Amino acid sequence: MSNVLDLVKSEKLTYEQIVLSLAHAAESTLDVLHIPEKTAYYFEQNAIDNLFEGNAPYRPRYILPDYDKFIKQGSKFLQVDPPTDLDELLNALMILYRHVPSITSFPVYLGNLDKMIDPFIEGYSDEEVKKKLKLFLNYIDRTITDSFCHANLGPEDTRAGRLILEVEKELQNAVPNFTFKYDPNITSDEIAELALNTSLYCANPAMCNHVLNKDTYSTDYGIASCYNILPIGGGAYTLSRLVLPKMAELAKDIDHFFETILPECLQAMGDYMNERIRFLVEESGFFKSSFLVKEGLIHEDRFIGMYGLVGLADCVNILLKDTGKRYGHHKEADDLADKIMHVIAEFADNFPAKHSQISNGRFLLHAQVGMDYDKGITAGVRIPVGDEPDSMSDHLRHSARFHKLIPTGCSDIFPMESTAKNNPSAMLDIVKGAFSLGVKYISFYEKDGDLVRITGYLVKRSEMEKYKNNEVVLQNTTHLGAPNYDNNKLKDRKVRGI
Amino acid sequence: MKIAPVRRIIPNSLVDGPGNRTAIFLQGCNLRCDYCHNPETQKIYSYESSDANSQIRWMTAEEVFNEIDKDIPFIRGITLSGGECTLYPQFIKELFILGKKAGLSCLIDSNGTIDFSLYPDLMEVCDGVMLDVKAWDKNKFKVLTGGNNEIVKKNIRFLAEIDKLEEIRIVCIPEEVDAENVLEGIKETIGDKIANIRLKLIKFRNHGVTGRLKDTNSPSDAYMNNLENLALEKGFRYIKIS
Numbered sequence: 001m002s003n004v005l006d007l008v009k010s011e012k013l014t015y016e017q018i019v020l021s022l023a024h025a026a027e028s029t030l031d032v033l034h035i036p037e038k039t040a041y042y043f044e045q046n047a048i049d050n051l052f053e054g055n056a057p058y059r060p061r062y063i064l065p066d067y068d069k070f071i072k073q074g075s076k077f078l079q080v081d082p083p084t085d086l087d088e089l090l091n092a093l094m095i096l097y098r099h100v101p102s103i104t105s106f107p108v109y110l111g112n113l114d115k116m117i118d119p120f121i122e123g124y125s126d127e128e129v130k131k132k133l134k135l136f137l138n139y140i141d142r143t144i145t146d147s148f149c150h151a152n153l154g155p156e157d158t159r160a161g162r163l164i165l166e167v168e169k170e171l172q173n174a175v176p177n178f179t180f181k182y183d184p185n186i187t188s189d190e191i192a193e194l195a196l197n198t199s200l201y202c203a204n205p206a207m208c209n210h211v212l213n214k215d216t217y218s219t220d221y222g223i224a225s226c227y228n229i230l231p232i233g234g235g236a237y238t239l240s241r242l243v244l245p246k247m248a249e250l251a252k253d254i255d256h257f258f259e260t261i262l263p264e265c266l267q268a269m270g271d272y273m274n275e276r277i278r279f280l281v282e283e284s285g286f287f288k289s290s291f292l293v294k295e296g297l298i299h300e301d302r303f304i305g306m307y308g309l310v311g312l313a314d315c316v317n318i319l320l321k322d323t324g325k326r327y328g329h330h331k332e333a334d335d336l337a338d339k340i341m342h343v344i345a346e347f348a349d350n351f352p353a354k355h356s357q358i359s360n361g362r363f364l365l366h367a368q369v370g371m372d373y374d375k376g377i378t379a380g381v382r383i384p385v386g387d388e389p390d391s392m393s394d395h396l397r398h399s400a401r402f403h404k405l406i407p408t409g410c411s412d413i414f415p416m417e418s419t420a421k422n423n424p425s426a427m428l429d430i431v432k433g434a435f436s437l438g439v440k441y442i443s444f445y446e447k448d449g450d451l452v453r454i455t456g457y458l459v460k461r462s463e464m465e466k467y468k469n470n471e472v473v474l475q476n477t478t479h480l481g482a483p484n485y486d487n488n489k490l491k492d493r494k495v496r497g498i
Numbered sequence: 499m500k501i502a503p504v505r506r507i508i509p510n511s512l513v514d515g516p517g518n519r520t521a522i523f524l525q526g527c528n529l530r531c532d533y534c535h536n537p538e539t540q541k542i543y544s545y546e547s548s549d550a551n552s553q554i555r556w557m558t559a560e561e562v563f564n565e566i567d568k569d570i571p572f573i574r575g576i577t578l579s580g581g582e583c584t585l586y587p588q589f590i591k592e593l594f595i596l597g598k599k600a601g602l603s604c605l606i607d608s609n610g611t612i613d614f615s616l617y618p619d620l621m622e623v624c625d626g627v628m629l630d631v632k633a634w635d636k637n638k639f640k641v642l643t644g645g646n647n648e649i650v651k652k653n654i655r656f657l658a659e660i661d662k663l664e665e666i667r668i669v670c671i672p673e674e675v676d677a678e679n680v681l682e683g684i685k686e687t688i689g690d691k692i693a694n695i696r697l698k699l700i701k702f703r704n705h706g707v708t709g710r711l712k713d714t715n716s717p718s719d720a721y722m723n724n725l726e727n728l729a730l731e732k733g734f735r736y737i738k739i740s
Contacts, residue, residue, distance in 0.1 A: 391509060391568065391569075392509075392510055392572070393509065393510070393568055393569045393572050394568075396572065417512070419512050419513055420512050422513070422738075423512040423513065423516075423517070423518075425516055425517045425518075425574075426510075426512040426517050426518035426519075426574075427518075428517075429517045429518035429572060429573060429574045430510070430518055430572050432571070433570075433571035433572035433573070434572065436571055437571065496510070497512050
C-alpha cells in the first residue's frame with residue numbers, strides 16, 4: 001500500500017487509516033538520515049530493521065505522559081482545569097489522550113488507571129462508577145483504533161482496580177491493553193486472582209513482575225504499547241531490531257556469525273538509532289514545540305532508545321541446523337542463545353547512546369515481538385509456537401533464563417484450558433513461581449475466547465475474519481494481527497492447564 | 499522405602515484441590531462404583547502380578563518426589579489420588595514427609611473406606627483429606643459401590659475433629675445417590691464444623707462410564723440448585739457445583 005493512489009482508492013481502509021498511511025507515504029519521500037553503505041546493506045538483507053518508523057522522525061515512538069502531574073495541574077494549552085470529580089477526571093483524560101502522539105499517532109500509554117481514578121470515586125456506588133467507566137473505556141476502544149495502547153493497574157488492591165476489572169470482563173474490548181503490576185508483598189491474592197481470572201474472559205490484564213521491573217529507571221515506570229517497560233514522563237525515541245535469523249542466514253558458520261555479522265549489525269544498528277535520535281531531538285520541532293514538554297508532562301532527558309532483537313530461537317536453530325539441536329529443548333542450543341544474548345548485552349552496555357540520560361547514555365534491550373510480514377521469525381526470545389516444551393514448568397524456567405538480560409520488555413503468552421477459569425488460585429501459583437524465578441512479564445488467554453493476544457497486542461478473532469473477507473475494520477491492528485496469526489500459526493500455541 | 503503402583507502423574511493439575519498441584523494417581527481401588535470414570539485404575543496389582551501391559555510404574559516415594567520436584571515453585575502442593583491411594587498409607591506417609599520438607603501442602607483424595615485413625619503418623623504429615631461421600635444409606639452405598647460405608651462415616655467425624663477434612667464431594671444422581679441424606683448425615687455427624695468445610699456437588703456425567711449407569715442422564719440444574727440451597731440450610735458456606 002505504499003502507492004499513494006492505491007491508498008486513496010482503497011476500499012479496505014477506514015478514512016483515518018488512509019490519512020495516516022498518506023502521512024507515512026509523504027515522510028518516505030524525505031531522505032534526511034545519514035545511512036552508511038554497510039548499514040544500508042544490512043537493512044536490505046532485513047538483518048536489521050527499522051520497523052517502518054519512517055524516514056524523518058518527528059515524534060518519539062512511545063510517549064508516557066506524567067498523568068499524575070496532569071491531574072494535579074490540568075493543562076493551560078488544552079484549557080483544562082485540574083479535575084475535581086470523577087466526571088471531570090475522565091473528561092480531562094479523554095481530552096489529553098487525543099493529543100498524545102506516538103509512532104502510530106495514537107497514545108500508547110493511558111496511565112496507571114486504577115490509582116488515577118481511585119481518589120475520585122468516593123461517594124459513588126459501584127454501579128455509578130461502572131457506568132462511567134464503561135462510557136470512558138468504550139470511548140477509548142472506539143476512538144483509539146490501535147491495540148498498541150496500554151493502561152496499567154496495581155500493584156495495590158484498590159476499589160477502582162476491582163471495578164475496572166469487572167467492567168473489562170463485560171466489555172470485551174481490544175483496546176486498551178491492560179497490565180497488572182504484581183508484587184506479592186503489595187498485591188493481595190484476592191485482586192491478583194481476580195485479575196488472572198478476568199484474563200481468561202477477555203485476555204486482559206497481563207501480569208508484570210513489579211519486583212523485577214520497578215527499579216529499571218530512577219523514575220517510576222509504566223507499561224506501554226505491547227509490554228514495553230519505559231520511564232513515566234518520558235518514553236522511547238525509537239525502536240529498531242536485530243533480525244537474528246536473517247543474520248544467521250548471512251553467516252557462513254557460527255564463527256563468522258560471532259566474528260563478523262553480529263558485531264557489524266550491532267554497530268550498524270547502534271549508529272542508525274543514534275542518527276534517528278539526533279534528528280528527532282536536534283532537528284525536528286517536537287521537543288521545542290510540544291505542550292507536553294512545555295507543561296512538564298514529558299522531559300527529553302527521560303527518553304531512551306530501545307535496542308530490539310527478534311527471533312533468537314530461529315537464529316540458534318539455523319546456526320545449529322546440522323546438529324538438529326533446538327532452542328528450548330537442548331542445552332547446547334540454549335547455551336549458544338545465552339552467548340549471543342551476552343554479546344548483544346555487552347554491546348549495549350558499552351555503546352554510547354545519544355540524548356539518553358535516564359538510561360545512563362545507553363540503549364536498553366527489548367525483546368521485539370515480530371511484525372505482520374515476518375515468517376519463520378519467533379517473537380523476541382520466545383520458543384517457537386508449536387515447539388513449546390511439554391512441561392509448562394520447563395517452559396517458564398526457560399523464559400526466566402532469557403528474560404534476565406532484557407530490561408525494556410520481554411514477555412510470554414500462554415493460552416489456557418477453560419478449566420483454569422474455575423481455579424484462579426492455580427493461575428496465581430504459576431505466576432508466583434514464574435516471577436520468583438525471574439520471569440518478567442506473562443499473559444494468558446482462554447483458548448476459545450474471541451480476544452487473542454497476537455504478540456503483545458490484542459485482536460478479536462471475529463474482526464480478523466471480517467478483515468480476511470475484505471471488509472473494513474475499525475482497528476488497524478487487525479490488519480497486523482490477521483496475517484501474523486496465520487504466518488506464525490498462533491492457533492497452534494500449546495494450550496496449558498488440565 | 500515402600501513402593502507403590504503409580505498410574506499417572508499430572509504435573510500441573512488445576513482440578514485436584516486448591517491452587518496448582520501435582521496430582522499422583524495410584525493404581526488399585528477397593529470399590530467398584532457404577533459411575534467410575536477411570537475404571538482402568540481399579541484393578542489391584544501386586545508387584546509380581548503387574549506387567550508391562552498394566553501401564554503402571556512401581557515407584558518409591560523418593561522417585562515420585564523427584565518427578566514432583568520439577569514443578570516446584572509453580573505448584574502449591576500435591577494431591578494423592580487413585581484408584582484409592584490410601585491402600586498404600588506407608589508410601590503416602592513417606593512421600594508427604596518429602597513434600598512437607600519442600601514446603602508443599604499435601605492432600606489425599608479418598609473414598610474414605612480406610613480408617614484414617616489407624617495411621618496417626620500419616621495424619622501428622624497430611625494437610626487434609628478430600629473425601630468422596632458416595633451415599634449415606636447403607637444399601638444405596640452397597641448397590642452403587644459394592645462396599646460398606648461405616649468407615650466413611652467414622653472418617654468424617656475423625657477428620658473433622660482433627661481439622662483435616664478439606665472437602666466433601668458428592669457425585670449427584672437422583673434416585674441412585676441420596677445426596678439429601680448425605681448432607682443431613684454430615685450435619686448430624688460434625689455439627690457446626692460444617693461451616694468450615696468446602697462442599698463440592700458434582701453433576702454426574704456419563705462420559706467415560708462403562709457400567710450400569712452409562713446411559714443415565716445428568717441431573718437438571720434445578721435439582722443441583724435445590725441441593726445447593728439445602729446445603730446452605732444445613733450450614734455449609736463454601737459450596738461449588740461442578
